[in-house]
Amino acid sequence: MRIGYWWRLAATALLGLASMSQASETAEAGNLVYTSGSQGSALHLGTRLDINVQGLQAQVRVAQRFQNTSSEWVNAAYVYPLAEDSAVSGLKMLVGERVIVGEIKEKAEARKTFEAAKASGKKATLVEQQRPNLFRQEVANIAPGEIIEVHLVYSQQVIYDAGEFRLRLPTTLTPRYIPGVSRAELLGSASVHTGASGWSLPTDQVEDAHLITPAQHHNTPGRLLNPMSLNLALNAGMPLAKVNSATHKLAIEKPAGAAQGVRSIQFAAGEVSMDRDIELSWLPEPQAAPVAAQFVSQWQGERYAQLMLMPPRELAEHQVLPRELILIVDTSGSMAGNSIEQARASSLLALNQLTERDRFNVIFFSSSTHTVFEQAVAATPANLASARQAIERMRADGGTEMHSALSRAFDHDSSGEHLQQIVFVTDGSVGNESALLTLIHRCLGDARLFTVAIGSAPNRFFMRRAAEFGRGSFTEIATADQVQERMAGLLSKLQKPVVANVQIDWPQPVEAFPRTVPDLYWGEPILVTAKLPPWPSRSDARVVITGESAGKPWQRELVLSAGEAPLADVGVPVLAQRFGREKIAFLEDEAYRAGNSEQARDTVLPVALQYQLMSRFTSLVAVDKTPSRPAQVTAKDGAIANAMPAGSGMQAVGYPQTANGLLWHLLMGALALVGLLVLNSRGVVYVRTEFTAAAGRS
Incomplete structure (x- = not known):
């Protein structure tokens, strides 16, 4: 690291140590703890996953329960992962008999709404996207002894690869490596001493480092860390030869009288720790393996379609380069x-x-x-x-x-x-x-x-x-x-790619993603999501896909169905949201290619609002109308820890258990300052060192 890093870190230490209180070192892993002198914690009671899989789409409802087991009012922060293609669209907060429904707002507006509710003593929750697969949730004003349940709704894609369907749901994260020079000035003034931020300071390369580095602890044998239950309804749409999970032991049942592709799935143990991704896979009967599939729905006078076409299985050996x-x-x-x-x-x-x-x-x-x-x-x-x-x-x-x-x-x-x-x-x-x-x-x-x-x-x-x-x-x-x-x-x-130079010919102009279809490899299908304008009455809704395979022309055709209109008052249908998610990903990619990720705001924001989706520029916020915290009482801030990934040899990170986190950085900065002063007094020229913090910079 450059010597400038140490001087910046040392300066942060001198400023921060003067105001930072010692964090509790005795809290249990997975609890919300405070760093402002209070003794107590807010327990993460558990997570329930309700999943409905239809064909290539999975709709997920995540219900998380938190209880304030302390004698004080608290605010909680929790970082959690979702699938990288998640279309997050719904939020509810349950407090006793009250149900507070969230809404999608522009990010700055949602934050302003949440902070105002928090300051006025109202119960509120805010969900912000830090990455397409990493979200941060804040809950304000949990009363002593109170239980709050937060529901999040999203959809994600089922993957088809080499004859196998696969669904993977993250439940925790591997601690991120944060490169660059620390920039303490990017932190909010309160974050340095409340402990609501992560174990890393922001840097010139990762400005939101403090928001994506939650505390994480290893699981204790015989105990559940952040317990989770599962209720999954699978409708594969075809006869199944096998349903399996490489990551968890499952209880799999075929409901009486159900179709051959229907299964009901739970964890065999009832509850498990949130310390690894959930992977579920299913194999169709050999004669039922798909060659083509289509899913079409209507919304607001337009059709949304998702197409899947398989490439040929043959591979000409003489063509292999x-x-x-x-x-x-x-x-x-x-x-x-x-x-x-x-x-x-x-x-x-x-x-x-x-x-x-x-x-x-x-x-x-x-x-x-x-x-x-x-x-x-x-x-x-x-x-x-x-x-x-x-x-x-x-x-x-x-x-x-x-x-x-x-x-x-x-x-x-x-x-x-x-x-x-x-x-x-x-x-x-x-x-x-x-x-x-x-x-x-x-x-x-x-x-x-x-x-x-x-x-x-x-x-x-x-x-x-x-x-x-x-x-x-x-x-x-x-x-x-x-x-x-x-x-x-x-x-x-x-x-060798099985099919190259792939082109899709629609009967009339449509908006479809991906814009450029990549080379196709063995076992990987073409997967395209499109918004279709109304077809002329005499038009044939036939889609033709062409390419080259083993030096010869290759072609597939598919006639689109009309699709069914969604039921009234059900919001944006899943396929329309999938199209919106794919369009947002395309616009984000264009910004990455241009080397300026912020330029996507003007194009992404209207799409996210139209399809009611979370994005970098939109958030979900839910606010109770009635203040519940007495005006004279102050709520304490804290963060809930995640589980370390199963099988990881890394040291646990963060300070809900060890009082490291930002304090670790501040102490190391102070030591660095002392060391630099000693070296300078001896005329030593510092060239380079490698520093791997036990608090997670690995």
Whole structure:
């Protein structure tokens, strides 16, 4: 780190230590605690997930209960993850018999409404998006002994890959690595001493670092940390051969008299800790495997459609080109534990698929980046042996400096005879996603970037979006048992795109996403979401998809149905919201490509308001009309801790249990100042050091 970082941190320490009170060190993990001298906590009683899966769409209702077990009024803050493609649209707060319904507002307006309600003693809740897969919820004015229940409604996409349908729901996060120089001036004045912020200060690269770094604790054997229950109704729309979960033990039943594709699913144990993603997968009967599917609905005089078409399964072996495989492996501290073992196994499998026609290199990164070879080399037995030895020796430690690793991969001189493919194996736990996506767009060239998300709680937003920007595909590995199967599927895709130069011909102009359809790989369908204007009465609503497969023309056709109008007073239908979510993602991507993520505001805001969706520029706020906190009483602020990902070897982060958090930074800054003064008095010139904080900078 640069010496300027230490001076800034030291200055923050001198300012902050004068006003900061000591936090309680005895609170239980998962509780809300205070840092203003009060003794007590607000308990997270639990989370209930009610999920309805219809075809390719899942509608999720999350109900979270909090009880103030202290003798004082409190305000709570809670950071939690959702799927990266979540279309968040509904919010309710239940207090006793009262139900307060939330509404979508422009972000600044929603914040103003919430703060006014908080100050006046009214019960209120605010949900803000920090990333497309990371949200922050605040609840104001919880009375002593009171229970508040907050309901959040969203929809997300079911994934179809290599014959398997898959639904993955995050429940916690891997602590983000926060690069850059700390900037304490970006913090609100109250955040330094109330403890409502995270364990990291904002930096010049991640200005909202304090909002995306919640406290996290390891689970205690035999106890539930942030308990969660599940009630999932699955209607696959086709006969099923198998329903399974690689992450949890499930109780799966087929209701009496139900169709063959219907299942009722709960956790076998009733409740589980929120310490890993939930992954549910189902396989159709072989004869029921889809070749094409369509989902159409009507809203406000227009049709919304989602199309899925499968590419051909044949692969002409003589068409397979020699490859140049650049393997990037994350060895940072956040990969400690099960993740590094999964990364090692995945990397070795990738090398085993190479032939002597291919070229390759391996890049390792943590706080610094190093390569096995200066440039890509032939995949000879000797070169492969050297790479395998390096992979066997790798250990997890240090920061997650992705920028230099990706830059190093893009700097490889590509041979015109080889198809350059970059395989990126990581948990994606960084806070500077925007800068990394801009880098991929600007520097990728003719290469293809394939991402492999490792661990029980990876940053799927960044990993999936990086693959889209890199014109590759996204693979996720949650457990060691999945390494062989999932990597085999990816390596099959790496051989050659099955369909290239894909074009979609609509019978008349429509607005559809993605705008540019990527190359199709084995087992991956075309998935397009569109808003369709009314068709002329004589027009044939036929969609034609064309491309090239094994050097020959490829074509599929699909005739769209009329779709059913939604029931009255049910709000925006799921397909319309899915279209809005895809349009927002496209507009955000355009801003990333331009290198200015804030320029999306003017285009994203009206779309989010039209389809009633959460976004970077809109929030959900619910306010009770009647003040409940006495005017003379002050509510204490605090934050609720998340669970550390299962299998992680990282140290727990934050100060709801250890009193670290910002205090850790302040103390380290004070020590840094003393050290710098000593070095300066001795005439020592400081050159460089690497610093990995136990509070989460790993």
